[in-house]
Amino acid sequence: MSQIEVSGLNKVFRQAVKEPGLSGALKHLIRPQYADKHAVKGIDLKIEEGESVAYVGPNGAGKSTTIKMMCGVLVPTSGQIRVNGIDPYRQRMENAAGIGAVFGQRTQLWWDIPVLESLNLLKDIYEVPSGDFNRNMKAFTELLELDEFLHLSARKLSLGQRMRADLAAALLHDPRIVYLDEPTIGLDVSVKLRIRSFIKQMNREKGTTVMLTTHDLGDIEDLCERLVIIDRGVIIFDGRLKEVKDAFARERTIHLELASPIPDPGRLFRDIPGLAPEEDGPLRLAICFDRFRITASEIVKRVIACAEVIDFHIDEPGIEQIIRQVYEGKLDLNLPEPAYAAGGDRLK
Numbered sequence: 001m002s003q004i005e006v007s008g009l010n011k012v013f014r015q016a017v018k019e020p021g022l023s024g025a026l027k028h029l030i031r032p033q034y035a036d037k038h039a040v041k042g043i044d045l046k047i048e049e050g051e052s053v054a055y056v057g058p059n060g061a062g063k064s065t066t067i068k069m070m071c072g073v074l075v076p077t078s079g080q081i082r083v084n085g086i087d088p089y090r091q092r093m094e095n096a097a098g099i100g101a102v103f104g105q106r107t108q109l110w111w112d113i114p115v116l117e118s119l120n121l122l123k124d125i126y127e128v129p130s131g132d133f134n135r136n137m138k139a140f141t142e143l144l145e146l147d148e149f150l151h152l153s154a155r156k157l158s159l160g161q162r163m164r165a166d167l168a169a170a171l172l173h174d175p176r177i178v179y180l181d182e183p184t185i186g187l188d189v190s191v192k193l194r195i196r197s198f199i200k201q202m203n204r205e206k207g208t209t210v211m212l213t214t215h216d217l218g219d220i221e222d223l224c225e226r227l228v229i230i231d232r233g234v235i236i237f238d239g240r241l242k243e244v245k246d247a248f249a250r251e252r253t254i255h256l257e258l259a260s261p262i263p264d265p266g267r268l269f270r271d272i273p274g275l276a277p278e279e280d281g282p283l284r285l286a287i288c289f290d291r292f293r294i295t296a297s298e299i300v301k302r303v304i305a306c307a308e309v310i311d312f313h314i315d316e317p318g319i320e321q322i323i324r325q326v327y328e329g330k331l332d333l334n335l336p337e338p339a340y341a342a343g344g345d346r347l348k
């Protein structure tokens with residue numbers, strides 16, 4: 001059995017339908033009207049111990065609703081969820097012992113007491129043995145630089161400090177699974193990197209399963225091996241991140257440094273529609289190409305035939321670009337890829 005098993009999962013919310021203004025509110029009081037919102041539609045998902053999964057989708061796609069059902073916060077309308085072998089809603093207490101959760105918009109720390117006190121309270125609630133608590137506190141303090149604010153109450157923390165404290169709180173009891181809902185939202189780059197490196201370390205060293213929802217696609221690239229995309233309540237893609245990149249990261253830019261100028265470099269690629277080298281001075285070329293149309297080695301071969309190439313490097317697009325295209329309906333990740341590019345190289 002997988003660590004997380006979800007099958008045929010549905011969640012329907014009943015939403016009040018009100019006309020605007022006071023008269024709308026009064027009408028609703030007299031004759032309330034409701035509409036059903038099918039937030040999650042028949043989801044099937046299996047996650048194995050130690051996996052790091054990015055669960056992404058546009059606003060309102062159903063990510064948080066799924067995570068809340070996995071945490072036992074929301075009851076499914078229909079379908080099955082087993083987390084660590086138990087039903088998260090019916091066995092909430094047992095479920096809580098095996099999971100940690102960070103919701104970027106909310107904190108689980110007590111607002112008015114020092115962070116250290118909150119962590120001590122969580123130690124008691126989760127019945128964390130003192131040895132484990134001290135060991136984790138030592139490691140987390142170092143990795144997340146908690147020292148600077150352990151004595152402050154949660155209400156006095158900056159957003160970045162609050163997120164670091166929340167991560168420590170979520171992982172204090174060594175949960176086997178951690179759900180992270182927008183863990184880096186609104187944070188500056190250095191805090192983001194620190195948090196990512198902490199999550200990676202937990203996943204690598206303790207084998208903690210990570211399920212991450214985020215709009216920061218850099219988080220995905222840095223943290224996750226598997227990508228699950230949900231759109232309007234339906235899972236539209238589930239696969240390895242690396243395979244997605246290999247198959248769909250089409251656009252690349254090759255930067256070449258030359259020993260001597262090439263007059264009219266565009267003529268070398270007239271047979272490839274849309275491929276136009278950009279010159280950055282006489283000895284530098286930047287060529288943006290679709291690798292399904294021509295390979296990097298073919299480009300280098302054509303340039304070398306005209307001038308000595310001193311150096312070159314290739315910029316690859318990130319997963320961000322690919323996912324953005326999926327959201328915009330321009331890319332279907334389930335489509336088979338083209339087989340060959342100019343120059344004869346196999347694409348995969």
Ligand SMILES: Nc1ncnc2c1ncn2[C@@H]1O[C@H](COP(=O)(O)OP(=O)(O)OP(=O)(O)O)[C@@H](O)[C@H]1O
Binds near residue numbers: 015037039060061065
């Ligand atoms: N408690 C609720 N009552 C009614 N409708 C809800 C409730 N919670 C969520 N919804 C609706 O369910 C749909 C899915 O919401 P959900 O919060 O799961 O999306 P999400 O993918 O997490 O979006 P975001 O990226 O914006 O956080 C949305 O249309 C939302 O309005």
